[in-house]
Amino acid sequence: MLRLTWVQPEDLIGHELRQAVQDGREPSAIAARWRAAGGPEAPLTAGASPRPASRCLRLLATDLLDELADLPSSLGDDEPTGLHGIRGLCPDWPTPRPAGSPAAWDDGGPPCPGDPERPEEDGRGGTPQAPGRAPGPRAPSPARLEAAWLGRAVGCLLGKPVEKLPLHGIRHLARATGNWPLTGYFTARGVPGELLTRYPWNRRSAATSLAENIDGMPEDDDLNYPLLGLIVLQRHGRSFTTTDVARVWLDELPAGRTFTAERIAYRNLLGGLEPPLTARHHNPFREWIGALIRADVHGWTNPGAPAAAAEQVHRDATLTHTANGVYAAMFTAAVIATAATGAHDVHACLRTGLTVVPPRSRLARAVERAVRLAHEHADFTTVVDRLHDTYAATHHWVHAVPNTALIAAALTHADGDFAGSVCRAVSGGWDTDSNGATAGSIAGLLAGSPAALPERWTAPLKNRLATSVGDFHGTGFDTLARLTRLEASRP
Structure with a gap:
């Protein structure tokens, strides 16, 4: 059956x-x-x-x-879902750079069609920019964006075989091959059979994501959603609506490639419900991690404009999520928009991300505590154990609150270093592939180019992505970077 x-x-x-x-x-x-x-x-x-x-x-x-x-919530005042309510609770909400002020950074990449030549010109004869969008900074270079796409793929691939495994299982499997703390992709070679029986790899992923099996980047929803976000921007521009996102999903996303909140929203759309009811009706996953993994493209295309990135991803996220599920996406988009400039360290990026999250929300408190733990403990295992002590018994392994906290802790503890960030994020358990993907995207942006990423991580990807979304199957990460830069350069 x-x-x-x-x-x-x-x-x-x-x-x-x-x-x-x-x-x-x-x-x-x-x-x-x-x-x-x-x-x-x-x-x-x-x-x-x-x-x-x-x-x-x-x-x-x-x-x-x-x-x-129908039950009333005692947290509604501190955790609204509407953008107006969220902004009203954020005292440090980022503001756009005043028109005519000099650009704060220049990524150094060659001009791209649609790039403004001077910071005071938006290329549209004075037409206002999107809310919160800084008027004028040049889009990230293709090299920086390629590093972000590669970083997302590497982190996802590292986490795929151990997704759903308990934390102690991940540690046992890695130690069995001398790969703890993590320094490379997981392998089944040398793992005792008894250990593999006790902690079986993710059955759908092991065939394509263990070190001995990797042959390009296999399909994963953590890469499918950035592709869908790119399609939304290509078809509808920055002014897209939540309904536009829904239409693109129905056109391009196979239902069987959706999970948790996204599958519920997809079902709700087919049942005739419209956003934002699609996120609320019979959807217990509305604060899980699905909206967060859709955030990257909104940050990549709003460099230096964290408020615009947060507002853009809010329209995407509210198709499927509410409250802290939305905040996780807004936080991540703002972090990425700040990192995309190449002018800030990871700690400044994380602080900026918190400016778009209601400060009394569960997500804000979790991220702040995770960052504090990462500063206080030299051993990241201690940080992870503390987070699991707090959340493992009460939150599902896909919930946005503990996973966002873990991502922030990993980036903080690694000081934004690429390998350190993705390995820490995956070693912390929970939604391993999604956490590795987001940490890899941010750390890749900070690294600035594919050449700055260790070849042992990127070479197995063979510049080839598998997907069932649109016409992207087999596309290279360099091509995706150019397409993303084009959207980042549009007004």
């Missing part, structure tokens, strides 16, 4: 009960009714329980999801 993952009501209800506790609702009475009826807990790692529920239990789950949605 086909057990479609991430959509069955009996599998959603357990996640929604946990989400309700996290976002300030009181679900205990509803939880008691579910358990009294024999309802199962949420699947620990997979998207579906092993056996389907009875018709009556499924109907009950659907009714309880509706009741949970």
Whole structure:
């Protein structure tokens, strides 16, 4: 029997009960009714329980999801989803550089069609720039953007075989081959059979992401979503709407390539719901990591303009996410927009990212604590253990709050170094491929060019990306960098 993952009501209800506790609702009475009826807990790692529920239990789950949605939240004032509300809570929201002021940086790359020649000219005869967008800095060089695309791919590839594994399993597998602390891709060579049985690699990824199997960059949603973001900009420009994002998904994204919140939103679109209801209806994954992994292209195309990057990704993120799921994307886009200038270290980039996140939100507090831990402890294992002590028992391994905190800790502890950042991000567990991808994108931008990335990481990619999105299958990262720069240079 086909057990479609991430959509069955009996599998959603357990996640929604946990989400309700996290976002300030009181679900205990509803939880008691579910358990009294024999309802199962949420699947620990997979998207579906092993056996389907009875018709009556499924109907009950659907009714309880509706009741949970009606519960009031005590955190609404501190954690709004609307952009106006978010901006109103951010006292240090970045402002655009005044028109006519000198450019703060120059990436040194050759001019690209559409680049402004002088900072005071926007190329449109005085037409206002997008809100929060600095008028005039030159788009990042193709080399810097290629390093970002490569970095995203490397970090994702490193994390793919150990996705869903517990933290202690990741450590045991790496130690078995002398690869701890991590210094290279995972390998099955030399790992005792008993250990592989206890901690099996991600079954879909091992065939293409273990060191002995890598032959180009295999398909992954962490690369598919930047491609979709690029298509959105190509078709609709910076003024795209959330509905434009939905249309591009329906045109270009196979439903089977979606997971968690994205699959729920896709289902909701097919059921006739429109954004932002697509993010809220029967979607217990709305604060998970999916919007964060879509943030990169919005940062890459708004260099030096973190507010514009945050506002742009907000329109993307609210198709599928709310509150802290949206903040994770806004934080990441602002970090990347700042890193894309090449003029700031990783610590300044992370501080800027926090300026677009409501300061009393769970995400802001988690990132601040993670950064503090990274400064306080020389051993990153201690940082990871502290984060897991705080979040592992209460948050799913794909939730945006602990994963964003881990990314920030990894970048801080590695001081933005490329290999150090991706290895720390993956070694911390949870959503290993997504965390490695985001850390790699940021650290790649800071490195500035493909030549600055160690060849042992980039050579196996063979400048070739596999994907089912659009016409991008087999595309090289150098080509993706040029396409991204073109969008970054448009007004």
